[in-house]
Amino acid sequence: MGEKQIEVDKRILRTQIGELRKELESVRKHRKQYRYRRLSVPVPIMSLVGYTNAGKSTLLNHLTGAEVLAEDQLFATLDPTTRRVQMKNGNEFLLTDTVGFIQKLPTMLVAAFRATLEEISESSLLVHVVDISHPLAQQQMDAVDKVLQELDVASIPKLVVWNKVDKTDDPQRVKTQAEKQGVVCISAINGDGLEQFCNAIQTKLKDSLVPVEAFVPYDKGMLLNTIHQVGMVEETEYMENGTVVRAHVPLPLARSLTPMRQQHVASGC
Ligand SMILES: Nc1nc2c(ncn2[C@@H]2O[C@H](COP(=O)(O)OP(=O)(O)OP(=O)(O)O)[C@@H](O)[C@H]2O)c(=O)[nH]1
Ligand SMILES: [Mg+2]
Structure with missing residues (x-):
């Protein structure tokens, strides 16, 4: 039993x-x-x-x-x-x-x-x-x-x-x-x-943030807001067509900024 x-x-x-x-x-x-x-x-x-x-x-x-x-x-x-x-x-x-x-x-x-x-x-x-x-x-x-x-x-x-x-x-x-x-x-x-x-x-x-330098065109202004919100902006420079921003940002954002980094380099800013 x-x-x-x-x-x-x-x-x-x-x-x-x-x-x-x-x-x-x-x-x-x-x-x-x-x-x-x-x-x-x-x-x-x-x-x-x-x-x-x-x-x-x-x-x-x-x-x-x-x-x-x-x-x-x-x-x-x-x-x-x-x-x-x-x-x-x-x-x-x-x-x-x-x-x-x-x-x-x-x-x-x-x-x-x-x-x-x-x-x-x-x-x-x-x-x-x-x-x-x-x-x-x-x-x-x-x-x-x-x-x-x-x-x-x-x-x-x-x-x-x-x-x-x-x-x-x-x-x-x-x-x-x-x-x-x-x-x-x-x-x-x-x-x-x-x-x-x-x-x-x-x-x-x-x-823990990644340093980036990117050229953000004026029609992508929202992105600049995001950078300000989640990252730490060291410098912004207003150009004719957009803003050059130097900042420390979280990795996912740094990745999404990659095309703009290329554009920035290509535009020779
Ligand atoms: N005097 C005092 N009591 C605090 C302070 N912070 C939290 N307590 C008290 O400590 C107890 C535990 O707080 P919780 O925030 O539940 O602690 P916890 O770290 O989340 O606990 P677990 O979820 O069990 O890991 C509660 O009774 C709070 O009111 C404080 O700064 N001063
Ligand atoms: Mg708790």
Whole structure:
């Protein structure tokens, strides 16, 4: 009898595992579709990574909800956890929230966890959010770095952000310490430091952009707007038939500017 029950249990478990696998595969496909759509948008993509409860979602919400630094502009065709953030200077980027990391993940959850993190490999920048008020903040940071290494994304530029500075015993001391280490100190809940955060993103992002010099004819004015929005324009020169622009732009946009780069060379501007 007992053996039979075990057989029944095993069969039920096998069915459940099979169903979970199918579900996981469909989640993966779904997210992949979104990723393709997102990649066709020439806006830089960043991912929030960090230990669970570090404040990633709070940061995303504050950035997309705040009137001063960001605008809530939900990108309808994107994954619901990816939002468009508009900075004060008009530049935009896409910010993806990810599942929180934890130290010892149950084996059966590892695959699901990884599937949700696959898309961070396509990010231009990783924002590592740390709960600096947590007594084990350093261990949590190390655990996150270890997972990032395992995911093979250690080469993506990373910005470390100390969150929950309001919750620490001595916020001023923590801020001074952060400054010394080149880390941005914020409070996602009350918005403290978010302006510096956006500036730091700008600076880091520039490293991941591609330098271009292109001749944009006046009838392609929209393209010039896009360059201003998603890239960093260093110089514009107004010519008779169009604008010569020197800028740093995300790779997909650099690719779409290729014909204009040729045209620019051919026109001898
Ligand atoms: N005091 C304080 N609390 C914060 C701050 N940021 C987030 N929190 C709180 O921390 C808790 C966790 O925040 P979440 O944004 O859900 O954290 P998360 O990193 O998205 O967590 P996971 O989704 O589990 O990975 C919430 O109760 C937030 O209100 C902060 O700057 N200061
Ligand atoms: Mg979250």
